[in-house]
Amino acid sequence: MMAVLLSSCTSGDSANGKVQIEFFQNKPEAKTTFDELIKTFNAEHDDIQVTQVNPPDAETVLKTRVVKNDIPDIMAMGATDTYSILAQSDIFTDLTDSTLLQTIDPNYIQMLNDLTGMDEVTGIPYATNANGIMYNKTLFKEMGLDVPKTWDELIATAQKIKDAGEIPFYFTYKDDWQTSLPFNALASNLVGIDFYQERRDNKVTFKEKYREVAEKQLELMKYGHGDNFGKAYSDGNRAFANGEAFMYIQGTWAISEIRKANPNVDIGFFPFPTGNDASEIKLVNGIDSLFTIAADTPNREQAETFIAFLLEPENIGRYIDEQTLFSAVEGVKQDDPAVQELMPYIEQGKVIDFPDHYIPAAVQLNSIVQSFLQNQNIDNYLDTLDKEWDKVANRR
């Protein structure tokens, strides 16, 4: 039995003479799409066989596998703190000079370097997502509302909807990660990403820079429904799909879930208007999936062949269509009508990364923001952010 267990864990040449490549990825939503792409790839290649592994809670599974030194050949994950920590532990192949990076938008490669603080590139950006405000086009039309372009317009629009006795925003703050969506949009535009480099060097504090972010996030709370902390992400998708609210602060990843609940809903999406100069507003646009290759895999060449296959415009096009994401490969467009208002920002590079990717997971930003929105004490909140950051930094 031990032999069976061991052989199932190691990859490499198998009995049928094919090189076995393990493709580990963390998005349950994308499993079917990858299955189809892998089927095509395996049929085209006689010498390589790719298998997909997609366990629940994949990031935690991956970390425990790294402990056992049982690292999959290819790993796909978001550009998060987990990626950053793993990259700094040198478990990924250095791909800085790889030809695979030639077609990738340099903005996203820069994002990875900023995130890890390293000069080497160890991940190949694949698909990206965006975070903004989703709105129900039908409801907006019925009430004669325009898409708000500035912060003041956003609040005025919300007030108008509230006065009409309807729900402006559907908040789903029972899930703590939902509270960090407005945080990301506000923090990236009002403070910027450089803040985190300075914070690491102890040159600046949250208390000095984050008051406006906190105040604006609190202001939005006036325009929710009656049970903002009682509803979770899945409740929100259902409610928004059924037209219960006009706006929904959300990521593009929710579109497919919402359409499952109601295929006929007419969704629009606009970038979060964080300030009053509409031309300065950037779209929060982060790497949803990137590919890495294990540093000690004997099958680097085959792994690269598979990644090159996934990067072919036809294949990535299919992937972003089915997942409502954006392509990191230049020239591949997303035509979904729901996100057309976001496309100019992406094409002109008016984008900025998710700030929470720069905050160590141990700080538990989500629960801090959630707690702040409940007790509404700004001073206490900013102190907590600084205190938790310092504590975690001190423990590393």
Next chain:
Amino acid sequence: MNKRIAPYYWMTVPAVVLFFVFMTLPALQGIYYSFTNYNGFGKDYDFVGFKNYFNLFQDDNVGNAYWFTFKFAIVVTILTNILSLLIALGLNAKIKFRNFFRGIYFLPNILSVLIVGYIFNYLFSNVFPIWGQNLGINALSTNILGSESLAWIGIVIVAVWQSVALNTILYLAGLQTIPTTLYEASNLDGAGKWREFWSITFPLIAPFFTINMVLAMKNSLMVFDQIVALTNGGPGRATQSISHLIYTGGFEGGEYAYQSANSVIYFIVIAVISILQIRFLQRREMDL
């Protein structure tokens, strides 16, 4: 080796080896890592001495988790024991469909904690608030799991609902050890039901009371699944138990060594509480 003794070794040695490999060794490893700054993966780490332990005592998240866990455990232990004793007394009486009811009351113990948690999660967020609105009760018209001050009550309700099943069975077993002749005698002496309970029933099931108190306390000190299914520690950190903190901080937060130190301390705390509880409650048994 004495031939008669040999079979005992055959049975004991594998058990000792298995126990050592799967329980003792990981525990020792955990203690070892608690003196390092290991993040759970990668190859390099340094020894940092008692730094993790020192930091633990300054971390108010740890204090907060201890406060929640003890508050939760004490309330759950008391409620579980009162309710399960009452149910056991009822199920021990001569009622119709007795076995049917015994089966029904045992059901919650068979269901998976996670499934029960998700069902209650749905009830709390979508069903109870609607009842609350219709009845005009303000406190019930929002999801209590979404409130920092009330969420723990929601978890208590689910935990008690589920743990009552097992404790009821144990109390039932205890009640059946009491000879009926004692009740007949007390009846002749003219004792009332209340007197009968305090003077006969309760003293005679004292050992079962001890074991139920210890079990309920230990189980609720280690509460984890219910929290994952109901609130995931939120809102904020209002319902974060110690084991949930160890898991999220250690694996998701990449602070393996730091949370190892936390679990070493927590192990000692649970051991001490259980020993004290057994000592105290057993002394009570002997006095009677």
